[in-house]
Amino acid sequence: MSMPSELFRLLDVEKAYDVGRKGGLFASGPRRRLAALDGVRLSLKAGESVAIVGESGSGKTTLLRVLLGLTSPSDGRALYREKDITLLQGEDRDRFCREVAMIYQDARGSLNPRMSILDLVAEPLDHHGLCKPSERRDRVAALLSRVGLPPEMMERYTSALSGGQVRRVAIARALASSPAVLVADEAVSGLDVSTQAQLLKLLRDLQREMGVSLLFITHDLGVAAYLCERIAVMYLGRIVETGLTKDVLSAPAHPYTRALLNAAPKFFEPIAEPLGGEIPSPIDLPPGCRFAGRCPEARDDCRASDPELVAGAPNREFACLHPLIGEPAFA
Amino acid sequence: MALALARPASAPPETPSSTPAPAPLLTVERLSLSRGEKLILDEVSFTLKRGATLGLVGESGAGKSTIALALIGLLQKPQVGLEGTMALDGSANLVDATEKDWLKLRGRRVSMIFQDASSALNPCFTVGSQLTSPLRRLLGMGAKEARGRAIDLLESVGLNDAASRLDAYPHQLSGGMQQRVMIAIALATNPELLLADEPTSALDVTIQAQIVRLILDETRKRGASCIFVLHDLALASQACDEIVVLYGGQVMEAGPSDVLLAEPLHPYTRGLKACVLELDTDELVPLPSGAPSFASKTPGCRFAPRCGNALPKCVDEKPPLETVRGRKLACWNPAA
Ligand SMILES: Nc1ncnc2c1ncn2[C@@H]1O[C@H](COP(=O)(O)OP(=O)(O)O)[C@@H](O)[C@H]1O
Numbered sequence: 001m002s003m004p005s006e007l008f009r010l011l012d013v014e015k016a017y018d019v020g021r022k023g024g025l026f027a028s029g030p031r032r033r034l035a036a037l038d039g040v041r042l043s044l045k046a047g048e049s050v051a052i053v054g055e056s057g058s059g060k061t062t063l064l065r066v067l068l069g070l071t072s073p074s075d076g077r078a079l080y081r082e083k084d085i086t087l088l089q090g091e092d093r094d095r096f097c098r099e100v101a102m103i104y105q106d107a108r109g110s111l112n113p114r115m116s117i118l119d120l121v122a123e124p125l126d127h128h129g130l131c132k133p134s135e136r137r138d139r140v141a142a143l144l145s146r147v148g149l150p151p152e153m154m155e156r157y158t159s160a161l162s163g164g165q166v167r168r169v170a171i172a173r174a175l176a177s178s179p180a181v182l183v184a185d186e187a188v189s190g191l192d193v194s195t196q197a198q199l200l201k202l203l204r205d206l207q208r209e210m211g212v213s214l215l216f217i218t219h220d221l222g223v224a225a226y227l228c229e230r231i232a233v234m235y236l237g238r239i240v241e242t243g244l245t246k247d248v249l250s251a252p253a254h255p256y257t258r259a260l261l262n263a264a265p266k267f268f269e270p271i272a273e274p275l276g277g278e279i280p281s282p283i284d285l286p287p288g289c290r291f292a293g294r295c296p297e298a299r300d301d302c303r304a305s306d307p308e309l310v311a312g313a314p315n316r317e318f319a320c321l322h323p324l325i326g327e328p329a330f331a
Numbered sequence: 332m333a334l335a336l337a338r339p340a341s342a343p344p345e346t347p348s349s350t351p352a353p354a355p356l357l358t359v360e361r362l363s364l365s366r367g368e369k370l371i372l373d374e375v376s377f378t379l380k381r382g383a384t385l386g387l388v389g390e391s392g393a394g395k396s397t398i399a400l401a402l403i404g405l406l407q408k409p410q411v412g413l414e415g416t417m418a419l420d421g422s423a424n425l426v427d428a429t430e431k432d433w434l435k436l437r438g439r440r441v442s443m444i445f446q447d448a449s450s451a452l453n454p455c456f457t458v459g460s461q462l463t464s465p466l467r468r469l470l471g472m473g474a475k476e477a478r479g480r481a482i483d484l485l486e487s488v489g490l491n492d493a494a495s496r497l498d499a500y501p502h503q504l505s506g507g508m509q510q511r512v513m514i515a516i517a518l519a520t521n522p523e524l525l526l527a528d529e530p531t532s533a534l535d536v537t538i539q540a541q542i543v544r545l546i547l548d549e550t551r552k553r554g555a556s557c558i559f560v561l562h563d564l565a566l567a568s569q570a571c572d573e574i575v576v577l578y579g580g581q582v583m584e585a586g587p588s589d590v591l592l593a594e595p596l597h598p599y600t601r602g603l604k605a606c607v608l609e610l611d612t613d614e615l616v617p618l619p620s621g622a623p624s625f626a627s628k629t630p631g632c633r634f635a636p637r638c639g640n641a642l643p644k645c646v647d648e649k650p651p652l653e654t655v656r657g658r659k660l661a662c663w664n665p666a667a
């Protein structure tokens with residue numbers, strides 16, 4: 001069987017949580033659902049890099065949990081190499097675990113402090129039976145140098161390492177099983193710019209040299225632009241705009257994308273008029289466009305019909321009734 | 332012995348003075364702070380004009396929070412070693428101030444906003460009681476007057492439905508709203524100096540923009556000065572009139588932000604700026620890793636182990652902070 005070039009494919013994925021009845025535990029109102037994901041379509045091809053951006057609460061982590069098979073969609077389908085992720089079994093399951101590697105935001109918390117760096121990095125090798133015991137140390141040494149750590153470090157424990165070093169160990173461990181795709185959730189946030197710059201450069205080099213796909217969740221548009229050729233902007237459980245990162249960021253079509261761009265700090269520019277309000281809870285959304293309450297472009301029809309994500313320009317999709325394309329980007 | 336701490340009568344904070352060279356609101360001169368054998372701040376100097384905004388920037392561990400905590404009297408002798416000068420306009424040297432002295436300044440002339448509003452606010456008390464208590468305690472207002480003022484303050488920081496928010500507990504508010512409440516509390520007594528220690532690093536960029544704008548607008552309206560602790564140089568260029576770049580408790584470079592960030596001369600400032608991602612950044616040139624030594628015996632420039640320009644002299648002798656091309660610079664070999 002030939003390998004499909006699409007690794008991940010999400011088909012109108014919905015993920016709703018039951019959040020009880022209005023008024024609390026003993027209330028008798030209708031049960032309420034929180035749609036953390038509300039009809040998400042997304043694909044990731046081999047070798048591609050995609051950034052997922054949006055404010056907290058927009059559903060990025062939920063999306064990633066669906067992709068990793070940690071939670072199943074309440075509607076729609078989530079596929080890896082054309083098979084339902086939550087139904088993967090036997091050989092398919094093993095292959096999924098080998099090919100999809102995760103880099104967590106809390107790198108230190110994700111690594112067992114009682115295991116040596118050697119055992120941490122070798123664990124995926126052992127688990128998938130990827131190397132002979134006699135080659136183990138050499139393989140770990142090679143992985144550590146690949147991420148810029150001295151091989152001698154394998155004898156040590158994470159407690160003796162700096163925050164930047166721990167993140168490198170997490171990357172080495174993720175690379176151990178020669179994955180097809182790296183998935184990362186805010187993997188460089190909360191770090192000093194110097195450490196962040198080192199890790200981003202490393203990730204980009206890895207992506208270019210090893211051809212590994214990257215699905216990178218970040219709230220930083222600069223990170224998205226540096227690392228990923230495609231971008232998907234999320235708001236309240238939906239992708240509201242997607243396309244090539246450089247196109248989207250140089251001429252956003254969706255007012256929410258423009259608002260994120262305006263909010264990003266820029267040298268010597270006056271601080272732009274901030275987007276008002278805060279992202280609401282995805283419970284009991286009003287009809288119409290879910291961004292209407294904060295959108296400076298909102299008109300009457302926005303409160304009546306809910307825009308779908310449609311192709312609005314070559315290689316570009318957006319969900320807006322009054323897109324900005326054609327207007328100046330930073331108006 | 333009581334120190335002189337009062338606001339100078341000639342320059343009330345509500346009227347930013349426009350005389351040619353007014354005394355700076357804050358003067359910090361050769362301020363050193365030690366914890367045991369560690370010299371955390373090594374002769375830090377800078378001044379802050381009335382109504383101006385100053386940004387303290389540098390990697391974590393540089394001593395930014397330490398400076399802020401010293402300026403609000405939360406690090407005092409003999410808990411830490413303090414030498415040098417820090418003085419508000421008209422005050423005595425606060426390096427010698429005792430807790431009794433600080434009680435007259437803290438919350439009155441100087442206030443602080445912390446990074447993590449959710450832990451800085453008391454979870455057991457309503458927003459209203461946390462906001463009215465400084466008004467009653469420090470300004471001597473009655474309950475009713477304080478409540479009315481609290482509502483005004485919440486409105487001024489952009490909380491709609493302010494009267495009903497008074498009865499809310501902090502956990503019932505979003506992170507951005509908690510930060511707004513903290514700003515309201517800090518501004519309640521019209522301080523002359525507001526210290527904001529990474530007030531937005533836990534928030535989304537959209538909310539960050541709102542909060543930074545709010546702090547700038549509200550301090551400007553009151554003629555107050557502000558010290559921002561920031562780690563984003565681009566944001567610092569947007570928000571601050573002056574920048575102080577710290578590394579390992581030493582001032583590397585300091586000056587007007589447009590001069591300093593447009594053309595940084597210090598190897599560390601240049602390195603930091605090269606790490607900032609902009610939307611069109613194609614190549615990153617990361618600074619090499621490393622952490623400064625705080626050993627009090629280190630005689631030279633603390634950045635030397637990571638510096639591409641280092642000379643043998645740099646390790647042995649500390650470069651003086653001197654005026655070079657419109658800013659203060661401490662470096663033996665600043666050439667590119
Ligand atoms: N297990 C859960 N139960 C109920 N609600 C949840 C759960 N997980 C996430 N949510 C809600 O789903 C929405 C999206 O959350 P999340 O995916 O974490 O967003 P992001 O990662 O973009 O911040 C939020 O409103 C969040 O409160």
Ligand SMILES: Nc1ncnc2c1ncn2[C@@H]1O[C@H](COP(=O)(O)OP(=O)(O)O)[C@@H](O)[C@H]1O
Nearest residue numbers: 366371389390391392393394395396397398625
């Ligand atoms: N309570 C403390 N006890 C001992 N050392 C401390 C304490 N707080 C901070 N330090 C040290 O002081 C230095 C400066 O810290 P800090 O002012 O918090 O830096 P920044 O705010 O720039 O990240 C660091 O080396 C830190 O380890």
Ligand code: SF4
Nearest residue numbers: 289292295302320321
């Ligand atoms: S559909 Fe209307 S409210 Fe929604 S983003 Fe577009 S202009 Fe704004």
Ligand code: SF4
Nearest residue numbers: 632635638645662663
């Ligand atoms: S050249 Fe010398 S003095 Fe200047 S930053 Fe480098 S080490 Fe410090």
Ligand SMILES: [Mg+2]
Nearest residue numbers: 056060061062
């Ligand atoms: Mg998340």
Ligand SMILES: [Mg+2]
Nearest residue numbers: 395396397528
């Ligand atoms: Mg700090």
